[in-house]
Amino acid sequence: MSEPAAPAAPRPAPSTSSSPWRWIPSLYFAQGLPFVAVTALSVVMYKNLGVGNAEIALVTSWLYLPWVIKPLWGPLVELLGAKRRWIVALQFALGAALASLALAVPAPAFLQWTLALFWLIAFASATHDIAADGFYLLALPQAQQAAFVGVRSTCFRLANIAGQGGLVVLAGRLQEATGTPAAAWATVFGLLGGLFLLLALHHAWALPRPALDRAAPRPGDALALVRGFGVVWGAFFSRPDILRVLAFLLLYRFAEAQMLRLIVPFLLDPQEAGGLAMSTTQVGIVYGTVGAVALTAGGLLGGWWISRRGLGRLWWTLVAVMHLPNLVYVGLAVAQPPGLWLPAAAVAVEQFGYGLGFTAYMVYLMMVAGQGEHKTAHYALGTGFMALGMMLPGMAAGWLQQQMGYSAFFIWACVATLPSIAAAAFVRPPLDFGRADAGSDAEAGAETGRH
Secondary structure, three states, X not given: OOOOOOOOOOOOOOEOOOOHHHHHHHHHHHHHHHHHHHHHHHHHHHHHOOOXXXXXXXXXXXXXXXXXXXXHOHHHHHHOOOHHHHHHHHHHHHHHHXXXXXXXOOOOOHHHHHHHHHHHHHHHHXXXXXXXXXXXXXXXXXXXXXXXXXXXXXXXXXXXXXXHXXXXXXXXXXXXXXXXXXXXXHHHHHHHHHHHHHHHHHHHHHOOOEOOOOOOOOHHHHHHHHHXXXXXXXXXXXXXXXXXXXXHXXXXXXXXXXHHHHHHHHHHOOHHHOOOOOOHHHHHHHHHHHHHHHHHHHHHHHXXXXXXXXXXXXXXHHHHHHHHHHHHHHHHHHXXXXXXXXXHHXXXXXHHHHHHHHHHHHHHHHHHHOOOOOHXXXXXXXXXXXXXXXXXXXXXXXXXXXXXXXXXXXXXXXXXXXXXXXXXXXXXXXXXXXXXHHOOOOHHHHHOOOO
């Protein structure tokens, strides 16, 4: 998912009047919810339902695939109708799919049915991202586009906190009340499906009707678009430094991609299995709320810091704070401390460091995408490789943990930062890139997300 991007675009034609405050916060909150449902809530739910760590890591890592390959069908959103229609139709589809997920969770073959629905939700969500970001560029003048970037990223982050924090806590409370995890998660996804149907109705009313948001182009325009698509891809992959760029995009989160699949199972597993024996409610508080707030704070500080000093000057500091805090999980796995305060503090430290260090990744991606004519398309390609870098390493993480145990696995995750550091050593961001007084944009720091 992807995080919402902030690409430049030509000034749009006038549109039917509608205050941006009426639709931008709700649109980007809606963009974040299905992403967090697929990538985060699925992990907690499967752990609650007794699925093993190896299977959880494998199947939930595969769910990143739609965000990896979404550039492949991005032109279809241009070819087959107005983006406003795409947004409303996809939100109705997401509401129906989430409601169906609520019915599938208690079923005997719940794993197969829920995975099929999570795949549907993932593809619909990735397509919704394309339509929403494109609509944003068409519906607002350039001055307002820049002004609302912070609003977009804040609402996306709020969706993550609401999902990983609020919905996980709700699922935990319902489990404590009913004693049935399947019924609890069915209720959570049923409520989420109902919310999406309300969002679809709201956006059918609130979204403006930009003059440039037209139906499908003529056949000649479509052919030109397809040809242009090849030109865009060619320009990206013909960069002289493309191998270094791809290595960095794929490897910078090599360790993090493995850890992310196992943090929630580690917090939930009993102490005899090496975990911290937390309840689902406690995980929602410690990881979904405290951790998510710390992650957001780190991202905001990282964006501000780069805007003052420049990316190149802070490069190795940000790389270090991204990876060194992984050590806190080694300490937690060895000590298995009781209570919530120490684990919550450790998670906050690690998430804050991750949010701060990941800002370097996002600003570097903006720098790469900004070199040339096709900024928007190259940013989309970059985020696809970003998702691929999370998907592939995470697939085997559960199997590794089951072979090694949690303590050795988290030690391995610290060793696995070495390829990330090596990849960072082969790129050379300019010293002043991202500085506010140097004329470049560090806003990407505000869009940090652990996805």
